[in-house]
């Protein structure tokens with residue numbers, strides 16, 4: 512895992528470098544955000560899935576980095592005053608606090624658009640695979656994916672979401688990008704239609720469970736360990752897995768979803784052990 516993280520980090524920093532351009536501030540802000548990496552889960556999922564389908568890791572590296580760039584953009588925008596209005600991310604000031612709001616918006620926009628350029632430029636992939644990746648990312652990160660989930664989230668403050676809508680929000684806001692990351696690995700590895708479908712179902716169930724655990728951590732882990740403000744959902748009066756399901760049911764549901772997620776992997780005639788091991792560790796994570 513450490514080797515994969517190093518590969519991802521090195522490649523991201525090759526892809527984004529400071530320049531002498533007058534507009535370099537936007538690149539600086541993006542680099543500031545990328546300088547304290549998170550867990551790199553999404554790109555790691557891409558690499559593991561690609562390997563599982565027999566691809567070379569080098570072929571999957573740029574698509575994996577593109578997913579991390581989208582994730583980073585989503586965090587920068589999520590922290591903005593108009594969204595979650597957070598001051599702390601990964602233990603340091605959020606981009607709009609360190610720089611300013613306009614720069615944070617532009618840094619997010621830059622990472623979003625640049626991720627598509629990274630895929631288009633990926634030297635190891637043919638154009639059919641690149642088109643599939645671009646289509647997948649646009650769909651999963653768009654209005655019927657991550658942005659759609661964020662819209663539900665933004666409208667939900669102060670309300671009591673029905674359980675199915677809460678789960679749809681998790682599916683769109685969080686699971687969609689994990690699904691894209693996994694689908695990326697499957698596309699690069701040349702998975703067939705049925706294999707791709709099982710991977711997508713796995714991404715959906717795992718991704719919802721990941722968000723449920725994230726909601727549980729928000730109320731149970733202190734700020735220093737979390738790297739972001741403890742209890743921030745509660746302060747904003749946001750409906751979460753904890754407020755809607757209660758802590759006990761939320762944890763049970765996360766466990767059940769992971770079991771369901773594994774059942775999709777079991778349909779594949781592949782060595783799924785690395786994916787399963789990673790998912791098992793995430794169920795008990797503390798940040």
Ligand code: GRG
Nearest residue numbers: 549550551552585588589657658661684685725
């Ligand atoms: C277009 C203005 C505009 C905003 C878009 C789409 C969006 C803002 C935000 C996405 C929503 C979001 C941040 C969902 C939360 C998903 C989640 C649990 C993030 C944390 O993921 P980790 O734990 O983070 O993998 P690290 O720090 O490890 O990378």
